[in-house]
Amino acid sequence: MLRTFRIGGIHPPENKLSAGKKITALAAPKQVIIPLSQHIGAPAQAVVKKGDPVKVGTLVAKAGGFVSANIHSSVSGKVNKIDNALDASGYKRPAIYIDVEGDEWEETIDRSDALVKDCTLSSKEIVDKIAAAGIVGLGGATFPTQVKLLPPPGSKAEIIIINAVECEPYLTSDHSLMMEKGEQILVGVTLLMKAVNVNKAVIGIENNKPDAIAHLTKLATAYPGIEIMPLKVQYPQGGEKQLIDAVIRRQVKSGALPISAGAVVQNVGTAYAVYEAVQKNKPLFERVVTVTGKAVANPSNFLVRMGTPINTLIEAAGGIPENTGKIIGGGPMMGKALVSAEVPVTKGSSGVLLLTKEESVRKPMQDCIRCAKCVNACPMGLNPAFLMKFTVYKDWEKAEANYIQDCIECGSCSYTCPANRPLLDQIRLGKGKVMGIIRARKS
Amino acid sequence: MILIAVISLGAIGAIGAVFLYAASKKFEVYEDPRIAQVQEVLPGANCGGCGYPGCGGFATACVKADTLDGLLCPVGGAPVMGKVAAILGKEAASAEPMVAVVRCNGTCAARPRTNRYDGVKSCAIASTLYGGETGCSFGCLGYGDCVAACNFDAIHVNPDTGLPEVDEDKCTSCGACVKACPKNIIELRKKGPKSRRIFVSCVNKDKGAVARKACANACIGCGKCAKECPFGAITVENNVAYIDYTKCRMCRKCVAVCPTGAIHELNFPPRKEAAPAVSAAPVKPAVAPKAEAKPEAPQTAASQVETKEETNQK
Numbered sequence A: 001m002l003r004t005f006r007i008g009g010i011h012p013p014e015n016k017l018s019a020g021k022k023i024t025a026l027a028a029p030k031q032v033i034i035p036l037s038q039h040i041g042a043p044a045q046a047v048v049k050k051g052d053p054v055k056v057g058t059l060v061a062k063a064g065g066f067v068s069a070n071i072h073s074s075v076s077g078k079v080n081k082i083d084n085a086l087d088a089s090g091y092k093r094p095a096i097y098i099d100v101e102g103d104e105w106e107e108t109i110d111r112s113d114a115l116v117k118d119c120t121l122s123s124k125e126i127v128d129k130i131a132a133a134g135i136v137g138l139g140g141a142t143f144p145t146q147v148k149l150l151p152p153p154g155s156k157a158e159i160i161i162i163n164a165v166e167c168e169p170y171l172t173s174d175h176s177l178m179m180e181k182g183e184q185i186l187v188g189v190t191l192l193m194k195a196v197n198v199n200k201a202v203i204g205i206e207n208n209k210p211d212a213i214a215h216l217t218k219l220a221t222a223y224p225g226i227e228i229m230p231l232k233v234q235y236p237q238g239g240e241k242q243l244i245d246a247v248i249r250r251q252v253k254s255g256a257l258p259i260s261a262g263a264v265v266q267n268v269g270t271a272y273a274v275y276e277a278v279q280k281n282k283p284l285f286e287r288v289v290t291v292t293g294k295a296v297a298n299p300s301n302f303l304v305r306m307g308t309p310i311n312t313l314i315e316a317a318g319g320i321p322e323n324t325g326k327i328i329g330g331g332p333m334m335g336k337a338l339v340s341a342e343v344p345v346t347k348g349s350s351g352v353l354l355l356t357k358e359e360s361v362r363k364p365m366q367d368c369i370r371c372a373k374c375v376n377a378c379p380m381g382l383n384p385a386f387l388m389k390f391t392v393y394k395d396w397e398k399a400e401a402n403y404i405q406d407c408i409e410c411g412s413c414s415y416t417c418p419a420n421r422p423l424l425d426q427i428r429l430g431k432g433k434v435m436g437i438i439r440a441r442k443s
Numbered sequence B: 001m002i003l004i005a006v007i008s009l010g011a012i013g014a015i016g017a018v019f020l021y022a023a024s025k026k027f028e029v030y031e032d033p034r035i036a037q038v039q040e041v042l043p044g045a046n047c048g049g050c051g052y053p054g055c056g057g058f059a060t061a062c063v064k065a066d067t068l069d070g071l072l073c074p075v076g077g078a079p080v081m082g083k084v085a086a087i088l089g090k091e092a093a094s095a096e097p098m099v100a101v102v103r104c105n106g107t108c109a110a111r112p113r114t115n116r117y118d119g120v121k122s123c124a125i126a127s128t129l130y131g132g133e134t135g136c137s138f139g140c141l142g143y144g145d146c147v148a149a150c151n152f153d154a155i156h157v158n159p160d161t162g163l164p165e166v167d168e169d170k171c172t173s174c175g176a177c178v179k180a181c182p183k184n185i186i187e188l189r190k191k192g193p194k195s196r197r198i199f200v201s202c203v204n205k206d207k208g209a210v211a212r213k214a215c216a217n218a219c220i221g222c223g224k225c226a227k228e229c230p231f232g233a234i235t236v237e238n239n240v241a242y243i244d245y246t247k248c249r250m251c252r253k254c255v256a257v258c259p260t261g262a263i264h265e266l267n268f269p270p271r272k273e274a275a276p277a278v279s280a281a282p283v284k285p286a287v288a289p290k291a292e293a294k295p296e297a298p299q300t301a302a303s304q305v306e307t308k309e310e311t312n313q314k
Helices: A123-132 A172-182 A182-196 A210-220 A241-247 A267-278 A310-316 A373-377 A385-394 A396-401 A412-416 A423-442 B002-026 B033-041 B054-064 B075-089 B123-129 B145-150 B176-181 B208-214 B223-226 B253-257 B285-314
Strands: A024-026 A033-037 A059-062 A077-087 A092-101 A159-163 A201-206 A226-231 A264-268 A285-291 A300-305 A324-329 A351-356 B098-102 B153-160 B163-166 B186-190 B197-202 B234-237 B241-243 B264-265
Touching: A024 A172, A033 A077, A059 A092, A077 B197, A123 A267, A123 A423, A159 A182, A159 A241, A159 B234, A172 A182, A172 A267, A172 A285, A182 A201, A182 A226, A182 A264, A182 A267, A182 B264, A201 A210, A201 A241, A201 A285, A210 A226, A226 A241, A241 A264, A264 A267, A300 A310, A310 A324, A310 A351, A351 B123, A373 A412, A385 A396, A385 A423, A396 A423, A396 B123, A412 B264, A423 B123, B002 B253, B033 B075, B033 B223, B098 B163, B123 B145, B145 B153, B145 B176, B176 B186, B186 B197, B197 B241, B208 B234, B223 B234, B223 B241, B253 B264, B253 B285
Parallel strands: A024 A300, A159 A201, A159 A264, A201 A226, A285 A351
Antiparallel strands: A033 A092, A077 A092, A285 A300, A324 A351, B098 B186, B153 B163, B197 B264, B234 B241
C-alpha cells in the first residue's frame, strides 16, 4: 500500500503528454527580459545600467532583503534598458532588457559535463553559495532557498524531503530532469543534507513515474542516507504540508513552518540547481520548462534561459494551435492564464500549457447544493463552501475563525464542485484580506 | 378548579413583575436621551460614510464630542447637521458638499482589448489576478464593485463606455465606492459651485508613450496643464497629473491644452468656439485643441521619459 497524504485530495486526469521526451536546450533569443521579481519577497535591485556589457552568469540584480534572491544574466550581450515589463503576474513590473550578442560565459562557471561528487565546503559555505547563485524553490512557489536552509532559532531539521512528485497534470519537467540528471540531483541532495546538517533524505516520487523511481533507486545505493519513496498518485501531493504528511506522517500546525515538523522540503529541480551552483559555480539562469497541451504539435521539455519570451518556446513546440483558448503559465491546477504570449520565462515557470477553447471555457455557476464534495477534496481540512460565503459577505472574522489563511490555493475545491462555483477565486481574495488583517494586528 | 389556575398564574406573574422591576432599576444603564433624538434626524442609511459604525454610532459620537468639528453626515449634509446642532446646542461645522468622481475615461472605444477575462465578475478578484482586459493596468475594470457597494443607487456602469457614472443628485459622498474600488480610481472631490468641476480623469502611472498606446484618452504626464495653470493647482507625479480641488479656480485653461482629453470639465456652459451639448455625463473637451496639440505630444512625452530614467539611476 503506497503512502499519500491523509486528508482530502483529488486525482485529475494526468495527461503527461511530454513524458519521456528528452530535454532540448533552446538557443538564447535575440532579447531577454529579466524581471526583478522572480521570487517571493522583496524585488531584487538592479546592479547594472543601460549599456553595460554582461556575460552569461553575470550578477545583474542583488537580493533586495532577507527574503529575496540574486538574479543573474542568462545571456551575454548589452543591457538595453531597465523598464517595466508585463510578466506572469499580469502586471507591468521592473525588468532588465538585455540584447543578446554571442554566448560568452563567466570564466568561473565550469561548463563541462563531468560529475563532481566531492565537496569539502562547510554547511555555511554551501548556504552562502546557494544564496549567491540566486536559487529559489523551483516547484513554482519560488521561495528563496537559502532562507529555508537557515532554520529559525530553536528549531532543528531532522530530515530533508525532496519533492519529486510533480502532482500537477501535464507537467513533466521534473520527470525529465530525474531521468537525465539523476546523479547530479543525488549529489545536490547530499549537499542540502550537509547544509542543514542532517543525515537522512527522502525523495518522494509519485507512482506514475515508475522509470524515474527505478532509475533513482538504482543510483541512490551509492548515496548513503537517501531513500526513494514511491507515493500514491494524488493531487496536491506536491504541497509542502501534504508531502510532509505523506512521507513522515507528521502534520504541520496551522500557521507554523514545515521546520516545526522537523522537515525541510525542497523541489527536485532545486536540488539540481544546488548541485550546479555549488559544484559547478553556475548561478540559476536556466531551467527546464514543459510546453504542452492536447493540440500542441510537439509537446516538449525545453532547457530555457530565463527571460526568454514564452512564444519562443511555443514556436519550438510547433506554434500556437488554431483553437487555443488560453495559455496557462504553470500546470492546469495552480497555473495562471497569461495575459500575453510575450511574458518571459522566470525562475517559477515550470510549464506552459495551451488549452483549447473547449477545455478552457468556464461553465456557468449554479447554486451550492451542499454536497460537500469540496469539503472532502480539501487537503487542508477546510470547508471551502463556507469560506467562499464568508468572503462574499465580507465576514472576515468568521473566515479567520475557519482558517481561511491555511488555504494552499490548490484548486481542488473548484475542480470538484459540480455546481461550477468559483470557490478558489473567492477564497483567494478572502485569504488575502484576512492575511492583511492578521499582519496589521501583529504590527 | 379554574380559579386555582388563575390565582396561581396571577401570583407567578405578580412576583415576576416585582422582580423584573427591581432588576431594571438596579441594573439600569443611563443613556443620553439626546442620542435617540439625534439618531431620529439622521438619514438612517447606516452607510458608514461618516466613519462611524452606522447612524447610532455617529449619533453617540456627536453627543459625546465637545464640538461638531470634523463630524459630518455626508448623506444628510448641511441641513441634517444643522438639525443635529440644534438638538445639541452646538455649532454645526460647515463642510463643502463632496461628490464621487470616477477618474478613468478609458472607454471601450479608447482602450483596445488585449485579452478576455472569464473569471468571477468582481473587480477585487480580477485585480488580484492581473492588470485588466486592456493594456492599461491602472484603469477601470468595469465589473461594478462600486455599483454593488453603493447604498444609494447613485453609481452605474454605462454599457456603452464600460465605465461607471455617478448620479450627482443621488450621490451622498459616503465614500463606499472609493473603498470598494481596488484600483483607487474613484475619489471624493468638492462638488463645486453649480456642480462645476474639473479633474484629471486618468490614474495611469505608465510613461507617456506606454499609456498612450494602451488608451487614447490616457494622461501622458506631459505637464502642459501644470505649466498652463495660473494657480499652481496641478502637479504631475509618476507620469500622471492631479488637480488639487482646493486650489483650482475653474478657469478651464488646462482642459484646453490637454493633448489627450484626459482632463474633464463637468456642468460648464458651452464654450463659444465649440459647442458640444453639456450634460451630466463626462464631457470630452472641445475637439479643436486636441487636434492642434497632437503633433507636439510625443516629443514632450519623450523628454519626460528621459528625465525619469535619469532620476532612476541616481
